Amino acid sequence: MKLHHTTTTHLNQFTGYGDGYVMVNQERFEGSLIVTPTEVHSWRPTDFSTLEEADFAMLLEFGPELVLLGTGDRIRFPHPRLSRALASAHVGLDTMDTGALCRTFNVLTAEERRVVALVLGA
Template sequence: MQLSEITFETGRPVDGYGPNFFRVAGEVFEGKLAILPGSCGPWAGFDDPSPFVDAAKDLDVVFVGTGAQIAHIPPNFRATLEGAGIGVEIMNSPTACRTYNILLSEGRRIGLALIPV
């Protein structure tokens, strides 16, 4: 039985989240998380834009989930990603996860930087 009308041809959708964790394609990750085309794993946070810059050729935009509430991100993090040709969209983490899943189902070139709720 299919519970969702959304199908994912590529990528790993976010299945759930909670206090200090995210579940991505059935796998649970604790703490901050970077989801990129072809990879998913722990992320050091705003001081480390390298996972996204290294994947710049495969990304058009990175959604940044700032936790339970929307918050400002460090200007240098945004500038580094934009300097690599990557768009940056900031929202709270639940909204970032939902938006990511929808665009992933459309086959878009997206990444996700997540701070837990």
């Protein structure tokens, strides 16, 4: 699916997604990713079943106020113990399907919010 482009040109925006990929600023990415308003990084977990506590704890380095977790074409909620470090730091975690993650991230970055998107196995 292609997403509508916003006027935010200095920040990352999801510009498309489909089976096994997402596009950030027109560049196609496959695999699990961490996307911030200014950076794109690969992410260790290959799928939902391989998520670990350390995968969420390391996100605090990015200083987010909110983390979005995209779990593919259906929503799957991680066990609360996995995101304990985020909760202790008062960082919100929203879990959604990948399409919703892309749309939500674009809105939040346009508002200049400190958001981190986690895309599992794009």
